[in-house]
Amino acid sequence: MTDTRDTVILGSGCAGLTAAIYAARAGLKPLVLEGHEPGGQLSITTLVENFPGWPDGIQGPELIDNMKKQAARFGAAFQLAHLKQVELNTHPFRLHTSAGEVSTRTLIVASGASARWLGLPSEQALIGHGVSSCATCDGFFFRGKEIAVVGGGDSAMEEALFLTRFATKVTILHRREAFRASKIMLERAMAHPNIELRTNTVVDEVLGVDELDVRGLRLRDVVTGVESILHVNGLFLGIGHIPNAKMFHGQIDLDDEGYIRTSENVLVTHHGVLVPGIYACGDVQDRRYRQAITAAGTGCMAALEAEKFLEGHGR
DSSP states (O other): OOOOEEEEEEOOSHHHHHHHHHHHHTTOOOEEEOOSSTTGGGGGOOEEOSSTTOTTOEEHHHHHHHHHHHHHHTTOEEEOOOEEEEEOSSSSEEEEETTEEEEEEEEEEOOOEEEOOOOOHHHHHTBTTTEESOHHHHGGGGTTOEEEEEOSSHHHHHHHHHHTTTOSEEEEEOSSSSOOSOHHHHHHHHHOTTEEEEOSEEEEEEEOTTTTSOOEEEEEETTTOOEEEEOOSEEEEOSOEEESOGGGBTTBOBOTTSOBOEETTTEEEETTEEEEEEEEOGGGTOSSOOOHHHHHHHHHHHHHHHHHHHHHTTO
């Protein structure tokens, strides 16, 4: 086992990197395990226009790179590794990673949440170029255009309703006959003049890969097998997110969808009792906002809590 560290941060998105900046400036020399998706969801985002301090916007990967450099300047270390197993019933905590074993006095979980995608090659090729999983992040870019939303639950209805602020028409595509959305959300979507709902419909291909810009969707009716083309300029996925917290099951409290439950913003519990020295921040514990700035805010909180904990234990 390596020497015990004061702080290890799981994840290198906005939450993890903000935690790294604060922890490093406090002299904790944090180790950041970058995970399966270094940089998080911002690493596959194009222009970010709503992060404070960038009046002309900034590319997602550039914002992440700047934050990483800032953390490194204060002494944060980075390792391209992901967590395989964690032991939280002992202190210091033991982390088994793809690069070896790590021991740490405090643990900041900023492993994020992964958007659910359709898994189409054309969809993956156009993420950030007309394909998005975040209406509040990217809806502004589709002002005056027609777009589609895939999904049948409240998330899809919320995305579609929000997007009507910008788009001239929003088509909701659902693979089943009946929607899973709550009655009130479904009624709001059905009553909106700029929203059309299509059931028993799946997307087989996103058109525009060669142009690197969404030009339409190849659709298929799952009942009749009939194919059609829907001419839209954007595709939003409203089929939810998967929190990257499965490895903590049984050791800390998770909600019904797998998000880490927190108390007082970032404090982690087990059976409702606080677990000293473990903190969660960003999308892995935020099922509501999922914004870069809110992730950064909770990353700051987690680092301050870790520093306070270590001070209380003579570090």
